Amino acid sequence: MPINDKDDGITKIRNRIGDMKVLVVLDDVDHKDQLDALVGSQSGWFSSESITIVTCRDESIFKGRQKVIYMVPELDPAQLLKRFSQHAFKQPEPKSDWRGELSKKVVSIAGGIPLCLQVFGSLFSDIKSIEGWESKLEQLKRDQNEEVHVRLKISYDSLDTKKQQIFLDIACFLIGWEDWMQVYPGELERWEERKQKKEYAMLMWEGSRLYPTDAIEELQRKFLISINDEHGTFEMHDQIRDMGRNIVQQEPVATRFWENNETSQMLQRRKV
Numbered sequence: 001m002p003i004n005d006k007d008d009g010i011t012k013i014r015n016r017i018g019d020m021k022v023l024v025v026l027d028d029v030d031h032k033d034q035l036d037a038l039v040g041s042q043s044g045w046f047s048s049e050s051i052t053i054v055t056c057r058d059e060s061i062f063k064g065r066q067k068v069i070y071m072v073p074e075l076d077p078a079q080l081l082k083r084f085s086q087h088a089f090k091q092p093e094p095k096s097d098w099r100g101e102l103s104k105k106v107v108s109i110a111g112g113i114p115l116c117l118q119v120f121g122s123l124f125s126d127i128k129s130i131e132g133w134e135s136k137l138e139q140l141k142r143d144q145n146e147e148v149h150v151r152l153k154i155s156y157d158s159l160d161t162k163k164q165q166i167f168l169d170i171a172c173f174l175i176g177w178e179d180w181m182q183v184y185p186g187e188l189e190r191w192e193e194r195k196q197k198k199e200y201a202m203l204m205w206e207g208s209r210l211y212p213t214d215a216i217e218e219l220q221r222k223f224l225i226s227i228n229d230e231h232g233t234f235e236m237h238d239q240i241r242d243m244g245r246n247i248v249q250q251e252p253v254a255t256r257f258w259e260n261n262e263t264s265q266m267l268q269r270r271k272v
Contacts, residue, residue, distance in 0.1 A: 006037050013038070017046060024052040030158060032061040057155050058221045074112045081107050083114055087121020102133050109140050111238045116148050149243040155222045156247070163215040166205055170225055171244025172256040174201060174234045198233055 003009040024046070029035055039052050046052070054062075059069055075083065084107050085094045094103040106124065110116035120140065127133055156167060174197055205212035219225045226235045236244075248256050 010037055014040075019047050021047045021049045022051075024050065026052065026054045029054050029056045029061060030058060030154075032063070035061055057223055058158075058218075060218070060221045075114065077107070080110065080112065080114075080117060084110070084117040084121050087118050088124045090125075098130050099133065102130075102137060105137055106140070109137075113148070113152075113237065113239050115152070116239060119148050148239060149246055152240060152243045153247070155224055156243070158222070159218065162210045163218055166210055166212055166215045167219055167224060168244050168248055168256065169201060169205075170219075170234050171236060171241045172248060174198060175236045175241050 003012060024039060026035070026038060035054065039046065062069070081094065081103060082092050084103060085092055088103065089095060089099075094100045103124075106120050107117065110120055123136060123140075124133065127136060156164060159167065202212050205215070216225070216227075220227070224236070224240055227233070228235050248254075
């Protein structure tokens with residue numbers, strides 16, 4: 001059925017479906033206008049008995065609609081291994097030889113993201129030797145996987161410039177307190193100082209007119225960050241954090257330094 005434009009598509013959907021009881025599935029919706037065009041605004045134009053299932057990265061597109069939001073939970077280790085095996089071996093379990101143990105190491109690098117398992121599985125599917133697996137495994141540990149980051153970057157690209165700046169600040173400077181606490185579990189004062197970085201950052205962003213309150217809300221809606229209410233700190237998935245830092249590293253002029261040695265080298269180069 002040819003569709004000339006959005007208005008033509010809306011008319012044809014309404015005429016074709018009308019009051020029919022239907023199940024509509026919309027995948028990867030990233031803007032409210034898309035939802036309005038496909039199912040109608042507010043109550044929609046389908047039968048009251050119809051059901052619409054939408055997958056998205058931003059829950060704000062449902063504002064004003066009757067909805068039930070289901071947050072997809074992370075897969076457990078067994079499910080992650082199964083997902084990787086399906087792409088690497090075309091079967092639900094890894095081979096029972098050396099590939100079984102190495103598969104678990106690959107899964108640990110993926111950080112619980114199904115997309116990474118899909119990409120990594122395709123990388124290892126054509127490698128037959130243990131030496132090849134170990135070499136590719138070391139490469140994954142050493143390098144950031146560009147294809148994964150390109151896909152994760154979709155949500156980042158949808159942000160305006162000010163919100164992108166806040167996201168990059170969080171990725172570079174305000175993530176990692178859990179690892180820090182494992183290294184210094186008894187130094188409460190230093191932990192409290194790190195905890196305050198979120199408050200300092202909010203003041204800095206406000207002073208720079210980046211409007212952080214609105215930005216933080218959108219970053220949460222797009223699942224780029226979360227906030228640990230108990231500890232008052234930002235949290236971010238490792239792959240998303242690494243994607244943000246990779247964006248900074250690709251900039252022609254360095255704007256953020258998060259490693260002590262990098263900061264020291266930069267200051268020495270600019271020393272008069």
